[in-house]
Amino acid sequence: MGKIQRKGKTGASKTYITRTHAVRKLQLSLGDFRRLCILKGLYPVEPPSRKKANKGSTAPTTFYYTKDIAYLAHEPVLSKLRQHKAFAKKLARAIGRSEWADAKSLEQREPKYKLDHIIKERYPTFIDAVRDIDDALCLVHLFSTLPSNDKLDPKLIAHCARLSAEWQLYVMRAHALRKVFLSIKGVYFQAEVMGQPVTWLVPYMFTQQVPADVDFRVMLTFLELYQTLLGFVLFKLYSTLNLVYPPPLDEAKDELAAGVGAYVLKEAGELDLGKEQVAEGVEKVREGDVRRALEGIPIPTEAEEIEEVPPQTEGEAKDEPDEPKELPSKLAPAEDSAPEPAPTPERVNTSLFSPFVIYISREVTRPVFEFVLRSFGARVGWAPSLGSGSPYSLEDPRITHVLLDRPQVPLGWVREGRRYVQPQWVVDCVNSGRVVPEGAYAMGEVLPPHLSPFVQEVPGGVVDAEGGEEEMDDDDEEEAAEDIEDAEADEEEPEEASPTAKPKSTKPKLADLPALLASASDPSDPSLLRAAELEAESLSLSHAEFQALLKQAIKRANASPRAQLKKQDAEAEEERGKMLMSRKKRQLYEKMKFGNERKREGERKLQRKREALRREGK
Numbered sequence: 010m011g012k013i014q015r016k017g018k019t020g021a022s023k024t025y026i027t028r029t030h031a032v033r034k035l036q037l038s039l040g041d042f043r044r045l046c047i048l049k050g051l052y053p054v055e056p057p058s059r060k061k062a063n064k065g066s067t068a069p070t071t072f073y074y075t076k077d078i079a080y081l082a083h084e085p086v087l088s089k090l091r092q093h094k095a096f097a098k099k100l101a102r103a104i105g106r107s108e109w110a111d112a113k114s115l116e117q118r119e120p121k122y123k124l125d126h127i128i129k130e131r132y133p134t135f136i137d138a139v140r141d142i143d144d145a146l147c148l149v150h151l152f153s154t155l156p157s158n159d160k161l162d163p164k165l166i167a168h169c170a171r172l173s174a175e176w177q178l179y180v181m182r183a184h185a186l187r188k189v190f191l192s193i194k195g196v197y198f199q200a201e202v203m204g205q206p207v208t209w210l211v212p213y214m215f216t217q218q219v220p221a222d223v224d225f226r227v228m229l230t231f232l233e234l235y236q237t238l239l240g241f242v243l244f245k246l247y248s249t250l251n252l253v254y255p256p257p258l259d260e261a262k263d264e265l266a267a268g269v270g271a272y273v274l275k276e277a278g279e280l281d282l283g284k285e286q287v288a289e290g291v292e293k294v295r296e297g298d299v300r301r302a303l304e305g306i307p308i309p310t311e312a313e314e315i316e317e318v319p320p321q322t323e324g325e326a327k328d329e330p331d332e333p334k335e336l337p338s339k340l341a342p343a344e345d346s347a348p349e350p351a352p353t354p355e356r357v358n359t360s361l362f363s364p365f366v367i368y369i370s371r372e373v374t375r376p377v378f379e380f381v382l383r384s385f386g387a388r389v390g391w392a393p394s395l396g397s398g399s400p401y402s403l404e405d406p407r408i409t410h411v412l413l414d415r416p417q418v419p420l421g422w423v424r425e426g427r428r429y430v431q432p433q434w435v436v437d438c439v440n441s442g443r444v445v446p447e448g449a450y451a452m453g454e455v456l457p458p459h460l461s462p463f464v465q466e467v468p469g470g471v472v473d474a475e476g477g478e479e480e481m482d483d484d485d486e487e488e489a490a491e492d493i494e495d496a497e498a499d500e501e502e503p504e505e506a507s508p509t510a511k512p513k514s515t516k517p518k519l520a521d522l523p524a525l526l527a528s529a530s531d532p533s534d535p536s537l538l539r540a541a542e543l544e545a546e547s548l549s550l551s552h553a554e555f556q557a558l559l560k561q562a563i564k565r566a567n568a569s570p571r572a573q574l575k576k577q578d579a580e581a582e583e584e585r586g587k588m589l590m591s592r593k594k595r596q597l598y599e600k601m602k603f604g605n606e607r608k609r610e611g612e613r614k615l616q617r618k619r620e621a622l623r624r625e626g627k
Contacts, residue, residue, distance in 0.1 A: 406424075
């Protein structure tokens with residue numbers, strides 16, 4: 010006889026646990042439970058059957074894996090949270106009894122926890138940490154611009170400002186910046202760190218208003234984790250460049266608003282190895298130099314494989330003269346053509362602005378453009394109102410460019426040989442990878458469109474940053490023309506085949522049917538399809554031509570990456586909405602969806618019959 014299984018003790022009811030039961034099991038408050046889940050990276054899950062997981066109840070609730078909750082029970086941070094709860098009770102009792110000496114003694118012994126072990130658990134390798142610092146950088150830069158209040162400690166904001174400055178110093182020193190985009194939300198940056206793209210957003214330097222309806226407890230928990238993560242990452246990155254971390258801060262320059270110039274980058278000295286001394290003349294090999302050297306070695310392709318050469322004997326080796334051997338047939342260059350270079354990864358000109366000395370005017374945001382210019386090798390000076398420590402003044406003859414954001418250049422500023430440009434010139438030069446002409450960015454000129462560098466080109470067409478249509482290439486036009494000719498050949502009447510028949514007029518291209526393009530993105534919509542048919546009739550197109558053009562438009566619409574992403578987003582949004590429904594409502598939604606689809610299929614059948622009858626009537 011098998012073991013008797015009790016209801017609610019096996020299956021989904023044992024695999025999943027509700028949030029209420031989890032909080033009760035860990036003996037924590039709801040706020041501490043949320044903090045612990047954020048730090049450990051545990052998220053709610055959706056069971057296949059909410060009724061089975063909740064022991065027959067269909068009430069809306071949040072589920073977690075039971076094993077994850079058991080994993081949290083052994084977390085060292087959990088014991089610290091319990092100790093802090095007892096500490097808060099003792100401190101409140103001492104203050105209530107006016108025992109100030111005891112309260113001060115308790116405050117000095119406040120229990121604090123560290124997140125070092127959590128960082129090591131969540132990011133086993135350094136590359137994993139680099140891939141996950143996008144959100145950390147965005148949140149740290151956001152809090153560095155917020156004003157302090159009763160919820161935001163000034164020390165917290167100062168620490169975020171220091172982390173953001175240390176990150177900018179590393180990117181400038183390593184010349185890792187790749188893309189810049191000025192958007193409404195702020196300035197998007199993308200750097201390449203250890204071969205990984207890192208993208209973050211920096212808000213504009215406006216006076217920020219802290220909203221009262223935002224719960225900062227969750228955000229501060231994420232910030233606590235991200236500060237620890239950035240500390241680990243920056244220490245490793247600075248060590249790669251042989252720099253001291255954290256970089257020393259010059260208090261005098263910092264008080265005079267020197268910005269990142271208040272930090273002093275120092276190279277790490279030789280390690281004290283006791284009696285062991287580094288031999289003279291032996292150059293110290295750094296990890297960063299080795300990495301950059303390895304990145305510069307091109308990877309051979311299959312076409313460049315060297316043919317195996319049989320081993321030689323000693324006699325053969327002695328008889329051969331010391332002359333360079335001929336290259337194998339696969340590697341020998343052709344006589345009539347130059348040898349093709351091996352494909353190498355795309356290199357970025359990190360010394361784009363190195364020949365220039367650029368002066369930043371007082372109306373231009375200095376921290377953003379100083380960061381961009383110095384990342385690409387420029388020497389930068391700025392107005393005294395933007396902070397102290399500028400190495401170049403406005404009268405310095407070495408200045409080649411002046412960044413201005415004014416209708417015209419002030420009369421006293423004009424110097425021979427200088428270029429006066431608007432700030433967008435710097436960003437467009439970085440994104441294009443070359444120094445663009447300054448004429449289009451002069452004072453008073455209408456600036457060219459500032460396109461996003463994160464929009465990639467699509468094979469066979471170009472998609473601009475504003476989401477414009479992709480142009481049809483020659484192959485697609487030829488294919489569309491062949492489809493039209495094949496369709497006409499099937500429906501060609503006998504009298505049209507006579508030699509006296511007039512040649513047909515040139516067929517319009519797909520680009521001449523805007524209504525057809527609109528309907529091709531969703532051919533199942535009867536209204537859009539009908540509008541496309543009317544447009545085709547106004548252009549005197551036959552049914553065969555219309556069907557061929559529609560087929561080509563549907564093919565292009567389905568092949569468009571923008572359409573595929575939009576379809577995937579819609580499907581993901583629909584799945585998320587279904588997850589929030591109860592089982593009964595989800596089944597009802599599926600039935601409604603099935604009924605609507607069957608109704609549309611019936612309409613399409615009637616439309617096809619109507620078209621067939623109309624053709625037969627003609």
